[in-house]
Amino acid sequence: MQHLQKTGGWALLPFLVFVLTFLGTGIVQNDFYALPAPVAVLMGIVSAFFILRGATEAKVTALIRGCGDSKIITMCLIYLLAGAFASVTKAVGGVDATVNLGLSVLPVQYLSLGVFLLAAFLSTATGTSVGAIVALGPIAVGLAEQSHTSLPLLLGSLLGGAMFGDNLSFISDTTIAATQTQECSMRDKFRVNTLIAGPAALFTVLLLLFAGFGSATADGQLPVAQAFSFWQVLPYLLVIGLAVSGVNVFVVLTLGTLVSGGMGLWQGQLELLSLGRSIYEGFTGMTEIFLLSMLTGGLAQMVSEAGGIAFLLQRVRGATRGFKSAQLSIMALVGGTNTAIANNTVSIVVTGQVVKEISRSYGVDKRKTAALLDIASCLVQGMLPYGAQVLILLSFTNGQLSFLDLWANVWYLYFLLLFSLLAVFTPFVDRFLAKQPAAEPAVAG
Secondary structure (H helix, E strand, O other): OOOOOOHHHHHHHHHHHHHHHHHHHHHOOOOOOOHHHHHHHHHHHHHHHHOOOHHHHHHHHHHHHHHHHHHHHHHHHHHHHHHHHHHHHHHOOOHHHHHHHHHHHHHHHHHHHHHHHHHHHHHHHHHOOOHHHHHHHHHHHHHHHHHHHOHHHHHHHHHHHHHHHHOOOOHHHHHHHHHHOOOOOHHHHHHHHHHHHHHHHHHHHHHHHHHOOOOOOOOOOOOOOOOOOOHOHHHHHHHHHHHHOOOOHHHHHHHHHHHHHHHHHOOOOOHHHHHHHHHHHHHHHHHHHHHHHHHHHHHHHHHOOHHHHHHHHHHHHHHHOHHHHHHHHHHHHHHHHHHHHHHHHHHHHHHHHHHHHHHHOOOOOHHHHHHHHHHHHHHHHHHHHOOOOHHHHOOOOOOOOHHHHHHOOOOOHHHHHHHHHHHOOOHHHHHHHHOOOOOOOOOOO
């Protein structure tokens, strides 16, 4: 089998081309999503053929080997199934039903708390913080005006809840990427993640509850919730319940899609043909992340065979002093990458292999590594003024709100950072993991 020649640090240049292409286009266009990420990766792959040493056949072989890696293919298939579930459940009114369920039970004086909880559930159920923000953002702005609730607090609560769900959801891109790159089961990652994000969410809830006690709401009024069926929310609850129970993720997402689609057929919201189209729309909605993961896997394999990953690990190890320092390095690596490219899923995919090697070298449990990887990416993504989540939220306010106003009210993210650092510097998570055997991840081969 032909391999590329070792070129040390020079082998990292194709990765740098990828990042600079993505970052540079975002700066020039003032839009970090102007250039699709797979195209930026493709530029890195093209540059690898010129920069890396070795026969062209060896480069092509490395590229294909990386694209076809079992973990990459598994990740891509999970993306497709997650897209199908989200698309079908939305088509049968699951998102609207969840929003109206929340409006029907929200006390006006605890509106910020209710929005946080509603965003957390919707983002966990659908696997996307952006989707939760798009669905709830306009409603939240209107609610702030009608109920005289602080707009910065309301949108800060919405952003915090959305990032909570994105971080914990079993069908989130970040969860899929983190668990597959670290070869960790989703249930194990969820348990560790809950130990860190759970207390952060609880403190946020208590703070929002306290804030609601003194709010002036006598003249506030919420809009009347539209009629909805609890059955439309059931597929979300089913998927969350099965996933927490440890059922294989392929089975979970397939059953969730079938139940949601069956309900749509039963209630006349879908026909067989429209159900098929909805499933396919879910597939195509995942095209970008599918291609990104596959092409990044190919680029990473080329860089790895040329010695780039080994060179980077050597440098990271030089700055790492032990077990705790390794965990901080993991968070800093993915957080720094996310700051550069403003995409938490891409950041995890790009840094996943290096993080896995750091984790192994310093004895960090892969379950904890996957959780910290996902947490760090979501922390940074939720704080970026040029991240999609913040930009979308601010666009709903028509200039009424600045980034600094929003930033001051995302209480959940500050608590998440605090408990993440506690997880690194105190043994409470490690003691929990020592008592829990790791489950087998859902990977091929």
